[in-house]
Amino acid sequence: xxxxxxxxxxxxxxxxxxxxxxxxxxxxxxxxxxxxxxxxxxxxxxxxxxxxxxxxxxxxxxxxxxxxxxxxxxxxxxxxxxxxxxxxxxxxxxxxxxxxxxxxxxxxxxxxxxxxxxxxxxxxxxxxxxxxxxxxxxxxxxxxxxxxxxxxxxxxxxxxxxxxxxxxxxxxxxxxxxxxxxxxxxxxxxxxxxxxxxxxxxxxxxxxxxxxxxxxxxxxxxxxxxxxxxxxxxxxxxxxxxxxxxxxxxxxx
Numbered sequence: 406x407x408x409x410x411x412x413x414x415x416x417x418x419x420x421x422x423x424x425x426x427x428x429x430x431x432x433x434x435x436x437x438x439x440x441x442x443x444x445x446x447x448x449x450x451x452x453x454x455x456x457x458x459x460x461x462x463x464x465x466x467x468x469x470x471x472x473x474x475x476x477x478x479x480x481x482x483x484x485x486x487x488x489x490x491x492x493x494x495x496x497x498x499x500x501x502x503x504x505x506x507x508x509x510x511x512x513x514x515x516x517x518x519x520x521x522x523x524x525x526x527x528x529x530x531x532x533x534x535x536x537x538x539x540x541x542x543x544x545x546x547x548x549x550x551x552x553x554x555x556x557x558x559x560x561x562x563x564x565x566x567x568x569x570x571x572x573x574x575x576x577x578x579x580x581x582x583x584x585x586x587x588x589x590x591x592x593x594x595x596x597x598x599x600x601x602x603x604x605x606x607x608x609x610x611x612x613x614x615x616x617x618x619x620x621x622x623x624x625x626x627x628x629x630x631x632x633x634x635x636x637x638x639x640x641x642x643x644x645x646x647x648x649x650x651x652x653x654x655x656x657x658x
Contacts, residue, residue, distance in 0.1 A: 434460040437476055440483030446590070447488075450582050459575030463562050471565035473500050474507035479561050481509025485550035491587055492553040492650050493641055494596045496603040499560035502568050510556035513546035520544030526623040526632065531655055534636045541658040548658040557583060559606050577606075585609045593648030595641045599623055599632060616644045 434451050450456055466472050474481070497511025501521060508515045512524050520528065524544050531538045550556055559580050564570040584606065587594060594615045598607045600622030610617060618637050621630035642652035 437480060439480050440485075440487065442487035442489060443480075443483040445488075446586050447582055450579055455575045455578050459579070462574050463571070466562070466564065466571070471504075472562055473502060473504075473565060474509050474562070478507070478509040482550065482555060482557060485510070485547060486553050486555065488587070489591070490553050491555045491591065492594060492645060493549075493653060494555045494557060494584070494587065494594060496584075496596070496598055496606050497556070497558040498600075498602050499558055499569055499572065500563045502563045502566055502570075504565065507563070508545075509561075510546055510550055511558040513550075513556055514544040516543045516545050518544060522625045523623045523628075526625065526628045530623070530633055530635065531638055533634070534638045535655050538656050543658070546658065549653065549655070552653050552657065554653060555587070559602070581606070581609055588615060591615075593645070593650060595644050597637055597641065600627065616648075 434456055439448070439451075463472065467476070495511060500507035500509075500511075501514065505518045506514045506521065512527060514520060514524070521544070528538075528540050532540065546554075546556055557580060560569070560571050560574075560576040561580070562571045562576070588609060588611045592614045596607055596610055596615060596617045598604045598617060598619045603622075604619055607617060607619075618635070618640060620635040620637065621627040621632045623632045638653075638655050645652050
């Protein structure tokens with residue numbers, strides 16, 4: 406006996422049920438809201454087995470250690486700019502690990518936390534590269550993020566005082582998916598890859614569709630190896646204008 410063929414309405418209901426089940430799983434894995442456009446573009450990642458394991462790991466870590474940033478700030482970057490409005494991507498490694506520093510944007514610290522040394526070097530290069538740039542007196546880079554500069558760490562959580570402590574748990578798979586999504590669905594982006602870690606992370610970028618600027622990391626240990634004098638900020642704006650995009654006002658912080 407042949408099985409009865411399902412009607413179009415039944416098939417539609419099955420698909421709705423499937424999507425609802427995936428949404429429940431994603432909500433369990435990520436209890437804090439994700440920016441709506443990012444949910445559309447990368448929401449499927451939250452339902453995958455690696456992310457379920459990652460979520461369990463982070464939840465368990467939070468029971469026993471101070472973990473940065475706070476849960477509601479881990480995906481702050483998804484709320485500052487819609488995925489389709491991204492035009493520049495700066496890749497970091499993992500969040501700052503001292504109290505009051507990490508808030509969901511790489512290199513950035515919330516007011517009134519003083520800028521860490523790497524960010525001070527970023528500001529020094531900006532002062533040399535962008536006419537009229539002055540140190541903002543703080544380290545909050547949200548003003549860039551809202552203009553379409555994605556400030557994305559490869560790893561999105563860390564134990565207090567233990568840098569790289571959450572590497573290898575699955576965040577790298579997730580953020581690779583973010584970079585891959587942008588690379589595939591947009592064009593004319595400018596990727597700023599500072600240091601060998603970010604440069605390896607950038608291996609998934611389609612360099613025929615996008616611009617990639619590379620140099621050393623702005624940390625005090627390597628800024629003199631190419632970061633100082635790289636002029637990445639003015640070069641970024643030139644490339645954006647070539648692609649018909651609005652340049653970044655780097656002074657708007």
